[in-house]
Amino acid sequence: MTQNNSLSGHWLIVSDLDGTLLDHYDYSHAAVDELLQQLEQRETPVILNSSKTFAEMLELRRELHNHHPFIVENGSAIFIPANYFPEKSGDAREQDGFWVIETGLPRAQLLEFLRADAEQFGTPYLSFAEASVDEIVEATGLAPERALAAQRRDYSEPLLWRGDEEEKQAFVARVRGAGMSTLQGGRFLHLLGSTDKGAATLRLLDCYRHCRDTEYRLIAAGDSPNDLDMLRVADIAVIIRAPHRPPPQLRARAGQRVMISEAVGPEGWREAIAQLFP
Incomplete structure (x- = not known):
């Protein structure tokens, strides 16, 4: 992967889990733990966006020391910790200490x-x-x-x-x-339902921009075809190599940067994101 200059401004990192932040085989995240701490210190939110359920995400957020909003079941619902933003989105409901924006079907x-x-x-x-x-x-x-x-x-x-x-x-x-x-x-x-990871990502990005009055830009990281909708909407799309298949094919739009890791899984995530935030 070509060396990239570090970034300025305000950024969100939206990331898949399996094969990306988590190892495809043993689900380890040890390779990214130190970098996640550094991103937290930089006040760069890492948003988990996965096919996983609410219950699964709660446990993984605890393991990863992540307290930011997250997106479950391939873009079907957005969970925002209550009072994370100064105001609640009008169509959000409250559940277990979260504001929930449902974009999918029951x-x-x-x-x-x-x-x-x-x-x-x-x-x-x-x-x-x-x-x-x-x-x-x-x-x-x-x-x-x-x-x-x-x-x-x-x-x-x-x-x-x-x-x-x-x-x-x-x-x-x-x-x-x-x-x-x-x-x-x-x-x-x-x-x-008629939703995807990209649509939910953009909805959450709007919440950040509106509630914090800041022009956040977007990095998305994923490893498989079901991440393409999320990767397409990002300013920087980070494709993480998998051990058993070629990288998903993403046609970059005008002005979009696409990075493909050399390493696989969490090591690839660390390799790519560390280049952007050295």
């Missing part, structure tokens, strides 16, 4: 679609709603308690696809026809 509505679709087309997939904890552990490598947290979803449904590509594309078309969307992650096809 999981119950998604599961109802799956039930109706399965009656006609079958289920060439394993959904989290139907999976046992042991099956989720096997599919994800998560510890059982974290598998339980991953199963407690509010806005999306991960599907471990077991059919062929033709069946998948037909399913995706039916989802789109129903006004919903899918995202292909590193392991799962995610069913969700």
